[in-house]
Amino acid sequence: MAVFADRYPDEAKVVRAALASSFLALLIGGAMGPLQTLHRIDYLRIMPSETYYTVLTLHGVALVILFTIFFLVGFYQWAITDSLDRPSEDIRVTWLWYGLMTAGAAMASIAILGGFTDATDISASVLFTFYAPLEAHWLFYAGLTTFIVGTWVAGADWFRSWWNWKKENKGEKTPLRTFMVLTTMLMWYLATIGVAAAVLLFLLPWSLGIIDSVNPLLTRTLFWYFGHPVVYFWLLPVYMIWYVILPQIAGGRLFSDALARIVFVLFLVLSVPVGIHHQYLDPGIAEGFKFLSASNTMFLLLPSLLTAFTVVASIEHGARQRGGEGYFRWLTALPWRNPAFTGMALAGLMFAAAGFSGMVNAGMNLNYLVHNTMWVPGHFHLTVGTAVALTIMAVTYWFLPRITGNPIFSMRLGLVQVLTWFVGMVLMSNAMHRVGVGGEPRRTADPFYDFEFEGVIGSIGELHLQIGIGAIILTLSLVLFFIHLIFSWFGISATTKITSEAPIRKPLSGKEHAPAVLENFRLWVAIAAVLIVLVYTIPIASIIAEGGLFGPDVSPVRPDHAPLFSLSGLATEWVVAGLAGAVGAIAAIAGVLR
Amino acid sequence: MATEQPAADQTDDIQREIGHDEYDPIGTLALVFIYFIIVSMLWIFVYFVEFLPRISPMVVF
Numbered sequence: 001m002a003v004f005a006d007r008y009p010d011e012a013k014v015v016r017a018a019l020a021s022s023f024l025a026l027l028i029g030g031a032m033g034p035l036q037t038l039h040r041i042d043y044l045r046i047m048p049s050e051t052y053y054t055v056l057t058l059h060g061v062a063l064v065i066l067f068t069i070f071f072l073v074g075f076y077q078w079a080i081t082d083s084l085d086r087p088s089e090d091i092r093v094t095w096l097w098y099g100l101m102t103a104g105a106a107m108a109s110i111a112i113l114g115g116f117t118d119a120t121d122i123s124a125s126v127l128f129t130f131y132a133p134l135e136a137h138w139l140f141y142a143g144l145t146t147f148i149v150g151t152w153v154a155g156a157d158w159f160r161s162w163w164n165w166k167k168e169n170k171g172e173k174t175p176l177r178t179f180m181v182l183t184t185m186l187m188w189y190l191a192t193i194g195v196a197a198a199v200l201l202f203l204l205p206w207s208l209g210i211i212d213s214v215n216p217l218l219t220r221t222l223f224w225y226f227g228h229p230v231v232y233f234w235l236l237p238v239y240m241i242w243y244v245i246l247p248q249i250a251g252g253r254l255f256s257d258a259l260a261r262i263v264f265v266l267f268l269v270l271s272v273p274v275g276i277h278h279q280y281l282d283p284g285i286a287e288g289f290k291f292l293s294a295s296n297t298m299f300l301l302l303p304s305l306l307t308a309f310t311v312v313a314s315i316e317h318g319a320r321q322r323g324g325e326g327y328f329r330w331l332t333a334l335p336w337r338n339p340a341f342t343g344m345a346l347a348g349l350m351f352a353a354a355g356f357s358g359m360v361n362a363g364m365n366l367n368y369l370v371h372n373t374m375w376v377p378g379h380f381h382l383t384v385g386t387a388v389a390l391t392i393m394a395v396t397y398w399f400l401p402r403i404t405g406n407p408i409f410s411m412r413l414g415l416v417q418v419l420t421w422f423v424g425m426v427l428m429s430n431a432m433h434r435v436g437v438g439g440e441p442r443r444t445a446d447p448f449y450d451f452e453f454e455g456v457i458g459s460i461g462e463l464h465l466q467i468g469i470g471a472i473i474l475t476l477s478l479v480l481f482f483i484h485l486i487f488s489w490f491g492i493s494a495t496t497k498i499t500s501e502a503p504i505r506k507p508l509s510g511k512e513h514a515p516a517v518l519e520n521f522r523l524w525v526a527i528a529a530v531l532i533v534l535v536y537t538i539p540i541a542s543i544i545a546e547g548g549l550f551g552p553d554v555s556p557v558r559p560d561h562a563p564l565f566s567l568s569g570l571a572t573e574w575v576v577a578g579l580a581g582a583v584g585a586i587a588a589i590a591g592v593l594r
Numbered sequence: 595m596a597t598e599q600p601a602a603d604q605t606d607d608i609q610r611e612i613g614h615d616e617y618d619p620i621g622t623l624a625l626v627f628i629y630f631i632i633v634s635m636l637w638i639f640v641y642f643v644e645f646l647p648r649i650s651p652m653v654v655f
């Protein structure tokens with residue numbers, strides 16, 4: 001088969017543009033990483049501590065909003081075009097959403113960068129969660145909105161392709177990659193309602209002076225309504241890569257098409273009604289609803305465990321086709337010299353470890369121990385900072401030739417790059433977790449409060465050294481990635497052109513075995529909506545009743561005040577939680593059995 | 595541009611085709627088992643973590 005770049009040159013151009021934006025964000029955000037790390041462990045301070053928060057905002061926004069989402073749209077455009085085997089319906093619309101996203105990203109970035117200079121009073125040092133009462137320049141909120149509207153148009157663009165494809169392919173099941181794109185985008189539409197409401201109804205008018213104040217707990221709750229599902233927006237493209245591309249590279253076939261679809265449907269259903277698990281320590285939300293979110297969160301482990309099983313089984317299939325034998329010896333038959341494979345395998349391994357710290361975060365009692373400590377950045381540098389970021393970097397070694405037509409500059413250099421990322425992150429993240437358990441706070445330029453740190457093994461000084469060394473190794477890995485990227489992308493010193501590619505091999509158990517109900521998107525969106533209503537209506541209503549729609553009379557929360565929490569209320573909530581979880585599980589099982 | 599080549603995909607070194615019915619993922623089972631043991635051990639370990647810091651309560655508002 002001819003290479004994608006030759007089959008669909010116009011679409012490949014959009015994919016390349018989106019990837020270029022994504023990697024630019026990685027470069028900028030990544031460069032902030034060592035700066036802030038060395039500052040906070042007090043090894044190298046080249047900025048005043050006030051500037052730390054501007055740096056950290058840039059780090060957060062550039063990496064977890066721009067880098068991840070620009071990659072997603074580029075990669076998904078490829079997935080749609082390649083799996084439906086049809087060009088974009090109207091390439092101008094495709095460029096339109098890319099343009100909107102770029103404009104939005106530029107606006108938000110300018111607002112953040114303004115924080116570095118006194119020449120303008122534009123600034124947005126509000127960290128990527130932009131909690132009120134921290135206030136950013138309106139340009140920041142307007143930029144975020146424009147960016148998200150761009151993603152909405154992208155989703156519509158892909159749905160349109162699918163609808164037209166269906167008209168021409170009546171009775172056929174949607175190809176797996178398209179199915180994954182569509183479920184992700186449905187989840188995203190539900191999720192972004194929260195951030196759109198927070199920004200458009202409250203924060204943007206507030207920053208423009210149209211309204212005087214906001215209710216901080218309300219905007220914060222709306223943020224986390226979006227803030228949890230956004231992690232699946234980072235993760236689902238990575239899952240697609242693990243399901244579809246990783247077995248391909250390992251020389252095997254996806255174990256089960258149906259299982260992969262079920263996992264994506266479970267994420268659509270369960271991603272949103274869990275956001276309150278980021279607010280276990282927020283006063284003003286009833287315990288019962290925190291518990292509801294905690295139990296929904298535990299349900300979310302299911303699709304991740306299903307993924308671990310399916311992906312590992314698919315890789316093992318590859319190993320056995322390549323001659324692997326035994327219970328463990330097959331592992332040696334895998335293509336470990338290929339950076340795309342090794343990078344993703346290590347990313348997956350880190351994700352398993354992140355599951356451990358994630359369970360601690362999700363448990364209400366243990367969360368109190370680690371809340372707002374360095375444990376939390378330790379956790380998400382394993383998830384988004386490695387499972388996602390390292391998979392994206394690794395897949396580039398597979399993906400780039402398909403969209404540029406140029407060969408990879410050096411597989412060996414690529415291998416060094418993914419390995420250094422892994423080693424650096426093991427050091428940095430492990431030590432972050434541990435200083436966190438000791439009580440060191442996150443999000444501060446000067447964490448040296450007066451607390452007695454009692455390390456189990458090693459002193460806080462040693463752990464800081466580990467964090468510093470880890471950060472330097474990570475930075476080195478980034479530098480290697482970019483050198484390599486530029487050489488490969490532009491085919492510098494390449495003597496050949498890539499002209500053909502192998503088609504993706506069919507799953508072992510194919511889509512003909514996937515139950516038809518999985519394609520009933522209306523049903524899944526309806527279940528998701530019911531869960532959201534169950535989980536969020538009462539908390540939001542009581543937040544508004546307590547603090548007012550716009551504040552500012554946010555009355556201090558008094559423990560002796562009207563019972564937000566009562567025994568009968570708790571009992572009801574437990575029943576509702578059980579039911580809500582059961583509905584999702586039964587629906588999924590019924591779907592499988594049909 | 596001297597030569598043209600396909601994107602490498604590790605298709606070349608497949609020695610045998612294993613179909614759906616011949617494939618039994620025992621290696622995956624073995625790994626899942628190890629994972630299960632680790633999770634169980636961590637579960638027990640958490641008890642100690644929660645009490646190890648010896649500062650009580652840990653979170654002071």
Ligand code: HEM
Binds near residue numbers: 067442
């Ligand atoms: C060179 C590599 C990196 C280094 C050295 C690094 C270092 C750090 C450190 C030390 C913090 C905590 C700062 C604080 O709480 O005071 C942090 C926060 C953060 N990092 Fe990284 N990081 C790196 C790469 C990444 C990547 C690849 C991602 C995501 C794709 C990421 C996402 C984040 C996020 C979201 C935060 C939280 C920002 C906030 O609290 O508002 N980082 N990083």
Ligand SMILES: [Cu+2]
Binds near residue numbers: 228231274275277278
């Ligand atoms: Cu979450």
